[in-house]
Amino acid sequence: MSHRTKFKMQRALGLELPGLGKPGALDTRSYPPGQHGQSKNKKLSEFGSQLREKQKLLFHYGLREEQLRRFVRDARTLQQSNWIESLVGLLERRLDNVVFRLGFARSIASARQLVNHGHVMVNGRILTIGSAVLRLGDFIKLTAYASDMKATIESRQSPRLTLPSYLQFATDGATDHGVLRMLPNSQHVPFEFDPRPVAEYYAKQGV
Numbered sequence: 379m380s381h382r383t384k385f386k387m388q389r390a391l392g393l394e395l396p397g398l399g400k401p402g403a404l405d406t407r408s409y410p411p412g413q414h415g416q417s418k419n420k421k422l423s424e425f426g427s428q429l430r431e432k433q434k435l436l437f438h439y440g441l442r443e444e445q446l447r448r449f450v451r452d453a454r455t456l457q458q459s460n461w462i463e464s465l466v467g468l469l470e471r472r473l474d475n476v477v478f479r480l481g482f483a484r485s486i487a488s489a490r491q492l493v494n495h496g497h498v499m500v501n502g503r504i505l506t507i508g509s510a511v512l513r514l515g516d517f518i519k520l521t522a523y524a525s526d527m528k529a530t531i532e533s534r535q536s537p538r539l540t541l542p543s544y545l546q547f548a549t550d551g552a553t554d555h556g557v558l559r560m561l562p563n564s565q566h567v568p569f570e571f572d573p574r575p576v577a578e579y580y581a582k583q584g585v
Contacts, residue, residue: 387437391430396538396568397438397478399485428579431572438569439469440486445509450585462577463563470544470562473498473518474508479545479568480556481537482520482530497524512558517548519555530554542566 384398394401422430436446453465469475477489477498490508492498498505499519500512512518524530534554541547544562548555564573 391434391437393434393570395434395438397440397475397486399488399538401538424575424578427572428575431575432579434569434571435469435576438486439472439475440490447580447585450580454585462573465576466564466567466573467562468511470542470566471512471558472508473500473505473510473512476512476518476545476556476558479539479542480518480547481534481539481541482524482554484529484533484538488529488533492520492524492530497521497527514558514561516558517555518557519548525554539568542568 384400388394388398432446435441436443441449449465449468450461453461453468456468457464470479474486474490474493477483477492478486482498483489483492493508494506496504496506497520499521500510501517504521520530542562544558544560544566545556546559548557564571
């Protein structure tokens with residue numbers, strides 16, 4: 379996905395999504411793309427609001443609709459009463475997202491590439507599935523080769539986001555080691571997000 383496409387997506391939503399990488403999407407054009415983009419925004423319908431919040435998840439985490447639906451079904455299995463919190467927890471615990479949130483990569487797409495190419499280890503073993511959901515206590519690190527890559531060094535020196543409270547660096551002091559210390563929830567989503575419309579959308583869809 380090109381930077382231009384990423385910027386258009388964020389302008390359409392009216393906010394920056396850190397998972398897409400390079401910041402500045404709203405610096406020069408904070409209004410939506412298109413010939414009517416600069417006109418006063420109309421109030422979104424209930425359905426429009428539901429789609430908007432769902433799109434934030436799709437774009438930020440780099441998911442397809444069917445992938446998100448699968449996570450919704452898994453979240454419902456884990457917790458019927460408040461499954462939306464379980465959903466966010468599952469998305470935040472995806473390996474590609476954790477690699478990004480640890481500051482090893484500048485975007486979730488870049489983090490996914492690191493994982494796919496065998497540059498990330500979980501509990502001492504290489505794991506190449508970006509969608510794998512981590513568990514409490516899992517230990518995440520880059521391989522020695524990846525630790526010396528220019529891209530990962532620059533990312534660690536200037537991470538896209540601050541470290542979330544559900545992660546911590548290992549006690550050995552090495553910045554390329556991290557531990558999942560608690561289960562994340564909607565408070566850990568790194569952008570303005572209202573989980574209620576998403577829950578309403580999938581409830582109506584019967585997912």
